[in-house]
Amino acid sequence: MATNATTEPLASRGSTGASDALHRVGGLWRYMKRNPSIIAGSVMLGIIVLFWAFGTLMTSPKDAKDLAFAPPNKRPSLQNPHPCYSSENPRELCFAYDDIERPHLLGTDRLGKDILASFSQGIPQTVMIGLIAGSVGTVVGTLLAFGAGYYGGVLDATIRFIVDTLQTIPGILILIIITIAWRDVGGGEMTFIQLSLIIAMLAWLGPTRVIRSQVLVMKQRSYVEMARLSGMSGPEVILKEMVPNLMPFIVANFVLAVSSAILASIGLEALGLGDFSSNTLGMMIYHNIWYGSLVNGWWWWWSPPIIVIVILFIGLFMLSRGMDEWANPRLRRRF
Amino acid sequence: MFVAVVFVATSFNFFLPRFTGQDPIATRLELLAAEGDTIRAEDYKALIETYNAKFGLDRPLVLQYLTYLSAAVRFDFGNSITKYPVRVSELVNQAMPWSIGLLVTSTLLAFLVGTLGGAVLAWQHGPKAAFELILPPFFLLAAVPYYLLGLILIWLLAFQAKLLPLGGGYAPTTLPDWSDFGFLFEVFKHSLLPALSIVLASIGFWALGMRSMMITMQGEDYMLQAEAKGLTKIRTFFRYAVRNAVLPQTTALALTLPHVVSGAILVERIFGYPGIGRVLYEAITGFDYFVIQGVVYIIVLAIAFAMLVIDVVYPLLDPRISYSSA
Secondary structure (H helix, E strand, O other): OOHHHOOOOOOOOOOOOHHHHHHHHHHHHHHHHHOHHHHHHHHHHHHHHHHHHHHHHHOOHHHHOOOOOOOOOOOOOOOOOOOOOOOOOOHHHHHHHHHOOOOOOOOEOOOOOEHHHHHHHHHHHHHHHHHHHHHHHHHHHHHHHHHHHHHOHHHHHHHHHHHHHHHHOOHHHHHHHHHHHHHHHOOOOOOHHHHHHHHHHHHOHHHHHHHHHHHHHHHOOHHHHHHHHOOOOHHHHHHHHHHHHHHHHHHHHHHHHHHHHHHHHHHHHHOOOOOOOOOOHHHHHHHHHHOOHHHHOOHHHHHHHHHHHHHHHHHHHHHHHHHHHHHOHHHHOOO | OHHHHHHHHHHHHHHHHHOOOOOHHHHHHHHHHHOOOOOOHHHHHHHHHHHHHHHOOOOOHHHHHHHHHHHHHOOOOOEOOOOOOOEHHHHHHHHHHHHHHHHHHHHHHHHHHHHHHHHHHHOOOOOHHHHHHHHHHHHHHOOOOHHHHHHHHHHHHHHHOOOOOOOOOOOOOOOOOOOOHHHHHHHHHHHHHHHHHHHHHHHHHHHHHHHHHHHHHHOOHHHHHHHHOOOOHHHHHHHHHHHHHHHHHHHHHHHHHHHHHHHHHHHHHHHOOOOHHHHHHHHHHOOOHHHHHHHHHHHHHHHHHHHHHHHHHHHHHOOOOOOOOO
């Protein structure tokens, strides 16, 4: 490991002992101060976490269920009756919802859900989809990339062919068809966890392609050849020499995979292929489109999910750009 | 490669919907029932059998697959199940011009503006200040999905300012007449918002790629040489820097095409645009196998074809690559 310290200073600064680890974290922190993209991305994601925490403190999960439909602070009252009131629904039943004295800070939506409460449930759900699909995609992608890049031959040709072919087909088409299949197997019901597993089925394409090309470059490095010549087996070379050195790169790709998984999930949900019992950001967009909140002027309903999604994507984008610079030190001078 | 991609995609396309276990005929009958037709139990069974025979769904899967492949070569996808007796090719033919028109113009526009903007931004001798103010917001927009931007644009320009129509391909009160200038203007007005959301969201992507390429190019020796020769700045910019930096951009254009199409499908849904995305969406919700197959096949074919075109055009841009001599 000592030999490669000169070629890859950040990634291979030893991995033994606690002081070394501390040193590494300190180095990372000092580096981050020079990398504004990582800071900006983290701040944006931090804002979303704060918003989620605020929502969780201010609301209870049951506010995210059907309640009332009104702009902020215009809760149903005797003068302003609850829309659920009708000849079938006695007034008492409708007002039974209202015994909790909690203001709807962001108003409620057409389904009667408190919008802030929906966010406090939906943000973790959306992030969960991204993390599950992103992790599966990155792990599978890394395995395939090393298999293809390191061993080459028929394995490489096969994997490359599959990736090239599948990347030619718009992912959303495949995902739509799989999602419909899955939904029917589950009897018309699909949880957001299942949705994330469906997205994971294609999430490995990007990481496989990008990491494979890095593996090909790294295979030519002298320390990898050295390790091979000194009798290390294939998996040993990969695990001990290549993976640690590619780790920053893999992490950067993970952020990207999470971002594209969330993008895919919101796309599917916006098309009406989501988990209707969840409050994910994509389902909020779907309900907004379905009820035409834009043309009805219900700004308090459609604007928050758009703002949160925009901040989320820009934050992830900045973070992945910053990570890229971190993983690819030669890029640093360019920007 | 071209043939392989199309073949794999079409096979995939054939088997995936069939693994769903959904019965398109039953769906169709449910639809009829919902419309008010009452069907007696014994008729129901007979109807299913007749329909299955009519669409060839009762034959073994292998046979269906072979018929499908031979039909795909001839662009014949049979009749739509939910919109019987409309032919799939008819649905596709109606929708295709809308989508191609929207996609080609908006993608090329975004590519040109973004590439040029990115080039100027990286150019040390250019009018940097103005571009440094204008372009960075587009970098951020590149991270936002097209359809979200579309929603914001609908609200700003169609709902608040009432400048442009809310959606659709043309106003529902007009009859399509392609020789009428007023109608053409109407179509243009309706396509402006969806096109704008694609263009605004993708300019940043091209600008970002071009900028980093240009920065690399400026470190090259031939740039220094061009400057030393006393060439005009405009000439060095276009003939030396842009000429070289645009090559990876063109490759990127081929690679991102599927992503652009994915995004455009959702944009069409948001705007109710009468393109291929809407046909696909309606087919998916109605489990219309033949329409799904036809649409996916056409989209894959179009993308593969566009990639082929870019491959063929590439040597014109880059004289170092030529297919004639090995």
